[in-house]
Amino acid sequence: MSNPILKVENLHVNFNTYAGTVQAIRDVSFDLNKGETLAIVGESGSGKSVTTKTLMGLNAKNALIPDNSRLIFKDRNLLDLKEEEWQSVRGNEIAMIFQDPMTSLDPTMRIGMQIAEPLMKHRKMKKVAALARALELMKGVGIPNAEEHINDYPHQWSGGMRQRAVIAIALAVDPEILIADEPTTALDVTIQAQILKLMKELQKDTGSSIIFITHDLGVVAGMANRVAVMYAGKIVEYGTVDEIFFNPQHPYTWGLLNSMPTTDTKVGSLVAIPGTPPDLLDPPTGDAFASRNEYALAIDLKEEPPFFRVSDTHYAATWLLDERAPKVTPPVQIQRRWERWREIQGQEAQS
């Protein structure tokens, strides 16, 4: 069933700074299957953006990646590529949609040319042909009267329209992997709804795989097939979207789900995760989440939890899943989600 197009194995990324070595990514492994959307969820500093920058070969010069880290894409380790080799991968086989369409477009270049540029570079198209294709792409991402606007500059467009242009640039060369780093965070909700719908439709047409970085669990629920939850430079839980939302096992995932109000959250029931994420200059021993975790066990402070299997597709790194661990009762809202999970399982068993 699974057909990984990308395998990330034991990825570590450290940054040397004046204050010391920041361990931004601490042993991350995951697969990306063909045609799926994998959401990576986490707070700022959890390492989700560093993960994607590493996949694009865009890390800062002070990044150190140990030799046993591997990013396997098309039978080669991307980490071995030289800068010239990266240039044929970046924006071609792996493309990226950035968060802020204000800063990711060139303000001095006409939008039509910006979309045509990757076609001329990677597909060796002539300018006229590339511009003709750019016009088609603009229509494809829903820019009205594209003919009239192909020679516009970014400042003439609204944020939502600019983000459509960014998507058109990313999709121009039919990338196999599309990395979307908070693509709608800077946009209004109504515009966000349009852009997300567009991304879904385009994925159906092109069959590309998407890595979707976000902190908004609402967006994840609508977009993702699988979800990986990151905390302090590690993946702490991953599974299918239903498994993460209805059968979450890691207390951090519980906390994230509880700290977002839905429109029917009752007054007083919003539960914050206490404290702040750890400093990755000096990560704590044991489970990095332990100090903020009311379900922490004594062992959490000493030894890091391995991944425990929940199902073939669902793993969580928490000692609570060890058979010797005491049975804990999760927060009420999570119990309700578990009930929904049992209902879903029941329905599936019947049909």
Add this chain to the structure above:
Amino acid sequence: MTEETPKKLVELKDLQLYFNKGKANEVRAIDHVTFDIYEGEIFGLVGESGSGKTTIGRTILKLHEPTAGEILFNGEDVTHLKGKALLEFRKNAQMIFQDPQASLNGRMKVRDIIAEGIDINKLAKDRTDRDNKVQQLLKLVGLNEDHATRYPHEFSGGQRQRIGIARALAVDPKFIIADEPISALDVSIQAQVVNLMKDLQKRHSLTYLFIAHDLSMVKYISDRIGVMHWGKLLEIGTADAVYNHPLHPYTKSLLSAIPVPDPEVESLRQHVEYDTTVETDGKERHMVEANPGHFVLATDEEVALYKLQQNK
């Protein structure tokens, strides 16, 4: 409805703020907006960027001069205050800003940032009194006493927002305008700050104007909600009425756009597009009380139609 009518703390009467008035590039940032904020309530103001929600907050605090209309605070006209009277008014009405990085002076110690309002209004008898007040405020917002001697850059975003809240509370205000106070914070920290604000509101009987674009957070924190679009207030009602029984098509469109952290609900959610002709066709519209306490900007025929749709 036998409850006595609550006291109005802030009243906006036909408020208008036009930039570049009379010129070709005139912008109606606030276009004939009328609403009241009752004492002790949290009034949520939602809308997209450019809807005028922030401008309203700033105009109430007299950071903008309105083109026309009146602002009443505690029954008194504060629209054109100056000098001492303005100082006195701002002691009662404070603001919490969106970006905790930009709204704290990086060269001042936390103690001096928090005490600035105390100094300006001469609320402390002497230095020890001032320090004690700062200590109390720090404790109130969940920070330590030794944080007083540090600088803003030593704090995380959530902690900085707590400093901003402490600064607003330093002059013991009645009314606080919170302009997107959590949108720059991480999800887990957002809940901390919102819960703190809600807790302080109860303990200090504060009134809030909570401005945000995150509709689910506004629904969670607010008693009543106003929906803005293109400088106009389109709908006002209790949080429950606006969210569960919206009248105006814009509100319906906005609500249908919110992603819900539930994959099953998400797979069924349909975003309703908003047809702007109900704002641009040039017909005369006014605020109509469609249901008790639930107002919508519409013509009489539209109100009848909206109510019919609502009851379906």
